Amino acid sequence: MKKLYGVIGDPIAHSMSPVMHNDLFQRYEIDAAMFPFHIKRESLQDAVKGFKAINLAGFNITVPHKTAIMPFLDDIDPLAEAIGAVNTVVNEDGRFIGYNTDGxxxxxxxxxxxxxxxxxxxxxxxxxxxxxxxxxxxxxxxxxxxxxxxxxxxxxxxxxxxxxxxxxxxxxxxxxxxxxxxxxxxxxxxxxxxxxxxxxxxxxxxxxxxxxxxxxxxxxxxxxxxxxxxxxxxxxxxxxGIPMFVYQGALAFEKWTGIFPDTERMQSVVLQQLGGKTC
The missing domain is CATH 3.40.50.720 (NAD(P)-binding Rossmann-like Domain)
Structure with a gap:
């Protein structure tokens, strides 16, 4: 059964995470897909409940939810707790664990x-x-x-x-x-x-x-x-900032799949989306 992943934010249409991660799922022959979810602040708790209900395998968080989501998670990594923000959630046997891969x-x-x-x-x-x-x-x-x-x-x-x-x-x-x-x-x-x-x-x-x-x-x-x-x-x-974006995504991908991905490939995908040729 295909695993589902997400990225949430408000706004979210600009996010390059789905393109980057879906390319990786294809590259490593993983039956999975990432989708963007436009979540308003007042709907954040309901969204997390919904993600649990459909057994979402994991998701990324972007602005403005990195801090607001923390009370709705089952556990938080000590570094993320200290930072006061979560950008990656892993579904571990039905429990949502928050991490911060930005730094x-x-x-x-x-x-x-x-x-x-x-x-x-x-x-x-x-x-x-x-x-x-x-x-x-x-x-x-x-x-x-x-x-x-x-x-x-x-x-x-x-x-x-x-x-x-x-x-x-x-x-x-x-x-x-x-x-x-x-x-x-x-x-x-x-x-x-x-x-x-x-x-x-x-x-x-x-x-x-x-x-x-x-x-x-x-x-x-x-x-x-x-x-x-x-x-x-x-x-x-x-x-x-492209290396930061790529590596925080690579670390999230590793937490979800156990595979540290090809970051050069990820950077190429991001640059292609941005229309640029150099970093």
Whole structure:
């Protein structure tokens, strides 16, 4: 009997997860299919009950439900619990277990470009849900120096305060961070600044960065944000958000099937959908 998977959000029509995962099901000859489900906040609990009733094998969660869904699950992985958000649910013998693969997915993407995070000094731009997932995951891996710059300092302070893993972190105003950029080995941009249609916006001036720095942006529409263009202009290595999207999906696929899939194939499918040729 064909296994059914889903991805839920509001909106959801833009999601590339069904195309990416359905290609993988075909590639690995798995009798399964993923469908998008447009779920409103007020219908979220009923949706989870319905998924249980039809024995949905698993599903992904995108905005705005990553936190709201947590009370309706049977169990939550400790890292997802700490992050306060779930993006992947696995049906384990009728019990819905929540995980968060966003942070780990991002880090796997980074490690395609750099050999190790050991001893690196990092600056995160932003203090929202994506920043929390990346920050907590890095902290859980033992990365020690993780500073945060954000428009609202209080949000960054709360993020650090609630982190259950030991790390050394400072909260910096954007102007203050710009003065200290030369001390960082990695800068990770986690906000929506620079996303289409506001492609000429950037959260930070990068004129003071080191030449061999790595700058990542979780955005992939456009494929190259102004921040990444400016970073390249200053001699940095750069990466957009496609590797994070691909690897978080690969980790979800592995949790559902036991197979870690071909991420190059996944990236190719995503780029084809976006109409782009490079990452």
């Amino acid at each position: 780990t997915g991002y880090i796997k993407g980074i490690l395609k470009e750099i050999n190790s995070l050991e001893g690196k000094k990092m600056l995160l731009i932003g203090a929202g849900g994506a920043a929390r997932a990346i920050y907590y995951t890095l902290a859980s891996m033992g990365v020690e120096h993780l500073d945060i710059t954000n428009r609202t300092l209080e949000a960054a302070e709360i993020l650090i305060e609630h982190c259950p893993y030991p790390t050394h972190s400072e909260v910096l105003a954007l102007a203050e961070a710009e003065k200290q950029l030369s001390k960082y080995d990695l800068i990770v941009q986690t906000t929506s600044i620079g996303m289409e249609p506001n492609v000429d916006e950037s959260p930070l001036c990068l004129d003071g960065i080191k030449k061999d720095i790595f700058v990542g942006d979780i955005i992939y529409t456009p494929l190259e944000t102004k921040l990444l263009r400016d970073a390249k202009g200053n001699g940095a290595r750069t990466q957009n």
